[in-house]
Amino acid sequence: xxxxxxxxxxxxxxxxLLGHRHPLRRWYPDCWDxxxxxxxxxxxxxxxxxxxxxxxLAVTINDPEPIDITFADPxxxxxxxxxxxxxxxxxxxxxxxxxxxxxxxxADVAELTxxxxxxxxxxxxxxxxxx
Numbered sequence: 074x075x076x077x078x079x080x081x082x083x084x085x086x087x088x089x090l091l092g093h094r095h096p097l098r099r100w101y102p103d104c105w106d107x108x109x110x111x112x113x114x115x116x117x118x119x120x121x122x123x124x125x126x127x128x129x130l131a132v133t134i135n136d137p138e139p140i141d142i143t144f145a146d147p148x149x150x151x152x153x154x155x156x157x158x159x160x161x162x163x164x165x166x167x168x169x170x171x172x173x174x175x176x177x178x179x180a181d182v183a184e185l186t187x188x189x190x191x192x193x194x195x196x197x198x199x200x201x202x203x204x
Contacts, residue, residue: 075147075148075149075150076111076148076149076150077111077112077118077121077149077150077152078109078110078111078112078149078150078151078152079109079110079112079118079119079121079122079125079151079152079153079154080106080107080108080109080110080122080125080151080152080153080154081107081108081109081122081125081126081134081137081153081154081155081156082107082140082153082154082155082156082196082199083108083126083130083132083134083156083157083159083163084155084156084157084199084200084202084203085157085176085203086203087178087179087200087201087203088176088177088178088181088200088203089176089177089182089196089199089200089203090108090130090163090174090175090176090177091105091106091107091108091174091175091177091185091196092105092106092107092108092129092165092170092171092173092174093105093106093171093172093173093174093175094106094170094171094172094188095168095169095170095171095172098170101188103186104185104186104187104188105175105177105185105186105187105188106187106188106189107153107188107192108125108126108129108130109121109122109125109126109129110125110128110129112152118139118152118154119137119139119154122134122137122152122154123137126156126159128166128167129165129166129167129170129171130161130163130164130165130166130174131161131163131164131166132159132160132161132162132163133159133160133161134156134158134159135156135158135159135160136156136157136158137154137155137156138154138155138156138157139152139153139154140153140154140155140195140199141153142192142195143191143192144189144191144192145189145190145191146189155199157203177196177200178200179196179197179198179200179201182196182197182200183197
């Protein structure tokens with residue numbers, strides 16, 4: 074059975090927000106990743122990504138737009154959303170999950186160690202299109 078995950082790419086001013094996964098995390102430690110997590114039973118992917126952004130970033134997202142990104146891990150079913158509007162300023166509200174948050178330009182993304190390197194081009198395109 075595949076694990077259902079929902080993730081958000083918050084973008085503004087030509088940059089995308091990523092979280093650095095804590096080095097002690099069991100899965101995908103010590104790398105940069107989109108914000109998100111497991112879709113709980115009875116929850117839609119959109120509900121999950123809204124909840125995860127509240128829990129991990131302390132923001133309320135508006136109008137998450139599904140986007141088509143192909144992820145490499147075959148054990149995961151990942152639904153990705155782009156988010157361009159939210160209330161609050163993103164802050165690391167889950168330091169046990171992420172030890173850092175940062176905004177990255179397309180050039181910056183080219184140099185990062187990502188949880189899934191296959192999404193690099195999509196992240197760069199999202200950042201470019203938000204500027």
